[in-house]
Amino acid sequence: MKHERTEQMFALCVExxxxxxxxxxxxxxxxxxxxxAKEGYLRVVDxxxxxxxxxxxxxxxRPHIQIFF
Numbered sequence: 001m002k003h004e005r006t007e008q009m010f011a012l013c014v015e016x017x018x019x020x021x022x023x024x025x026x027x028x029x030x031x032x033x034x035x036x037a038k039e040g041y042l043r044v045v046d047x048x049x050x051x052x053x054x055x056x057x058x059x060x061x062r063p064h065i066q067i068f069f
Contacts, residue, residue, distance in 0.1 A: 011061035
């Protein structure tokens with residue numbers, strides 16, 4: 001049986017001003033979005049289960065730290 005290595009990225013929420021679907025001190029999955037990153041946003045799977053753009057300043061995100069399952 002071959003095991004597939006899936007790379008996922010995560011970030012810690014440190015701010016949730018005017019965002020009902022984010023909780024401070026919670027870790028959220030980040031999805032790749034180069035266009036959003038250029039504008040200062042991260043694509044985040046929030047409490048609704050959907051992905052939305054949030055300011056990158058709302059998260060402590062280190063792209064070189066990744067979790068593998």
